Amino acid sequence: MCGIALIVSGIRLELSALLLHLHSTPQALTSEQLVFSIDDLKAALRRRGPDSLGSKKLFLHHPRVSCPLQILSFVEGQRVVENEEFGSQQIGEGTYCFPSENGRTSEVPNSAAELHFIGATLQLRGTSPIVQPLIDASRNILVYNGEIYGGLHIGSDENDTEVLLQTLEKCCSCNSHLNNRICHCDERGKLSVVDVLSTLKGPWAIIYWQDRTRTLWFGRDAFGRRSLLVHWPTVEDPRFLLSSVSPISSIEQSSDFEAENGTTNLRFWEELPCGIYSITVACPVHDGFMVGEVKKHEWTDAMLEELIKWERNCVEPKPEDLHASRCKIKTLRGQNGMHSALSDILPCEAAPIQASVPVAAESVLFALRESVRRRSSLHTIFQADTCGVQKDLVPVAVLFSGGLDSMILAALLHECLDISYEIDLLNVSFDGQTAPDRISARAGVKELKSIIPSRKWKLVEINSDLSTLTFETKHVMSLISPANTYMDLNIGIALWLAAGGDGWVYEGHSSSNYCQRxxxxxxxxxxxxxxxxxxxxxxxxxxxxxxxQGSWVGLHEEMKLDMQRIWKRNLGRDDRCIADNGREARFPFLDEDVIKLLLDIPLWEVADLNQPSGAGDKKILREVAQLLGLYEAATLPKRAIQFGSRIARESNRKNFGSNRAANQASAGSVVISTKSGVH
Structure with a gap:
């Protein structure tokens, strides 16, 4: 999809139950007050190039006010007023008017609270265009940013958001979640909202108003693969806000120095912790405010709970386990006659496997192949956009460094995509042709072409100079917020530029000495x-x-920590930087089935850090690469994008004077502040 947002005013939130659940305190706004308008949020979402952008304003009235609930709809310059009693009518710009009982129009009655929903849709599924927010016959409102790959059946001609709204409309409305009571609606064939969201497979962020219970539901998937920022009410700004991205206008409101460095909104937003939340608006009114208690709900899917806990049964190997594992990989590397494990799919381009290979690697290869297929199958891409379009359309690209992970994704995408389509490989460099990622990307394309010559691969070389990115740096600062270190900024800029896909390709054949840039x-x-x-x-x-330091158990605990904080350290930031270019990031390695399989495999089969770099780290993925015939990629060491693209080096020189000075200051973890700034 694209992005969602919500502004709630006039509701006093009770956060005590939430704080007990999270064991933390929402951040307070300690800097100057920032004023975000609905137009600011719309502008931030409109930058993402959505196919449609709409909004609905919901008015909640005091119980003493005898007036039906009103919803205002705004769709790209036109306003539609929907009224429970009188239906809907279009009105022009200006005063919001409603039909009264005598047929005349009247002003909107005083409301106690307003909820303003915004939905930006990058349509990637279904056969007809939709405009979010969606509203059903029961007056429920949904804005949704995500894809559904399981847990809910989506037909090849259906849209995820529409099907999800239909399913949520059938959910129970007993309000058992208010007092932690057991819901018995399942005995009558009804699921709860929590049940439905817990079973969804795939990345998502959601804002959903259940009208019958006067409950606002919101949240993001268990791994945080879609961004959702939250501003909890403060004295300076008592509104409750949710948004896929922070508006850049907050920076422009600040002082000249702060605006130049893009640092003022770092404490306004925070990443919403993964999970499902609800706010049920109660009737009592205190000081003119309605009251709503924020609650976080437990996931109800047993498999999802296991993945969140991220516990592995087999952590410490016996000596014979390690010996057997190492013998298998030696056998695999010694198979000179094996070209590729794709022979069952592409018999003309791959030779059969000539000896036994590790069963675990084969299982991971199968799971990753299915994960990529779910994320690239054309029947899940907006069909109205592809019908009748020429076959040189590029529906899917790969963020490409030429390293192990991106090479595996490129090879698997080839399997899953019709051979008539080109595949773009997006590579960014801050040091021209000499950056490590540019060198490995060119070598990677050469290897891909050697084993899969029938596919047209396009290496898109995106070159940049950090010293010229003044406006761009400020903009990326708003995208990575609330992340605020130099490392976050370096990664954010590299991702943002790479996802932009604006670069150079070489056409022609090097063998004929003709290659045009x-x-x-x-x-x-x-x-x-x-x-x-x-x-x-x-x-x-x-x-x-x-x-x-801690052997196998220490390794497992560190990996567990990484997986349980990936939503906060990586995914929200990365999703915002990529989505800003009108593209949707999809993460095949974070598919639920892939995560479960990797957890089921003994740790020493996944990685053996007794072995040297380029062999024992990510061992199982190196075996997968060899099964795909990617022998050169299978030996490449890990290299993060900020180092492979050389943006970290350029940033160190620019902001600290030299790499040495930056290293002494641990530059990557240094928080960008008004004292240090981005020079």
Whole structure:
């Protein structure tokens, strides 16, 4: 999809139950007051290039006011007023008017609270366009940003959001969640809202008004693969806000120095912790405010609970386990006759496997293949957009460094996408052709072409100079917020530029000494990203450190910590930076089935950090790469995008004077403040 937002005013929130659940305190706004308007949020979402942008304003009245609930709809310049009693009518700009009993119009009655929903839709599924927010016959309102790959059946001609709204309309409305009572509606064939959301597979963020219970539901999936920021009410700003992204206008309101450095809104927003939340608006009114208690609900799907706990049964190997595992990989590497494990799908381009290979790696290959297929199958892409379009359309691209993870995704995408389509490989560099990621990307494309010559691969080389990115840096600061370190900024800029897909491609054949450099901008709306591979397969340097300090148990605990905080450290930030370019990030390594499978595999089969870098780290993914015939990629060491693109080096020189000074200051973790700034 694209993005969602909500502004709630006139409701006093009771947060005590939530604070007990989260064991933390929502951040208070300690800097100057920031004023976000509905137009600011719309502008931030409109930047993402949605196919449609709409909003609905819901008015809640005091119980003493005898007036039906009113909903105002706004769709790209036109306003539609919907009234429970009188139906709907279009009105022009100006005063909001409603029909009265005598047929005349009247002003909107004084309301105790307002809820303003905004939905921006990048349509990627279904056969007809939709405009969010959606409202059903029961006057429930939904804005949804996500994809559904399981848990709820979505037909090949259906849209996720529409099907989800239909399902939620059938949910129980007994309000058992208010007092933690057991819901018995399932005995009558009804599920709760929590039940429905708990079973969804795929990334999502949601805001849903259940009218019958006067309950606002909101939340994000268990791994935080879709961004959702929250502003809890403060003395300075008593509104409750949710948004997929922070508006850049907050920076423009600040002083000249702060505006230049983009630092003022860092404490206004926070990442909403993963989970399902509700606010039921009660009738009592205190000081002119309605009252709503915020509650966080437990997931009701047993498998999802297991994935969140991220516990592995087999952590510490016996000596014979390690010996057997290492013998298997030696056998696999010694198979000179094996070309690719794709022979069953592409018999003309791959030779059969000539000897036994690790069963675990084959299982992971199968799970990853299905994960990529779910995220790239054309029947799940907005069909009205692809019908009759020429076959050179690029529906899916890969964030591409030429490293292990992106090479696996590129090879699997080839399997899942019709051979007539091109595949764009987006690569960013801050050091021209000499950046490590540019060198490995070119080598990676060469390897892909050697084993899959029938596919047209396009390496999109995106070159940038950090010293010229003044406005862009300020803008990316708003995107990464509330993340606020130099490392976050470096990663954010690199991701934002790469996802923009605006670079150069080389056309022609090097063998004929004719190769033309052509300006090119990718039109792909879906971007496959390798996030989650390092966390689950021990790809970071700190994993090796923990292994040396605490052996296998220490390694497992560090990987568990990474997976349980990935929503806060990585995914929200990355989703915002990529979505700003009108593309949707999809994370095949974070598919629920892939996560479960990797947890079921003994840790020493996933990684063996007794082995050197480029072998023992992410061992199972290296085996998967070899099954795909990617022998060169299978030996590449891990390299983070900020180092591979060399933006970290340029940032260190720009902001600290030298790499040495930056290292001494631990520059990556330094918080960008008005004292240090982004020079």
């Amino acid at each position: 052509i300006k090119y901008k990718s039109k792909a709306r879906i971007l496959l990203v390798g996030s989650g591979a390092d966390e689950q397969c021990a790809g970071y340097g700190r994993h090796r450190t923990k292994f040396r």
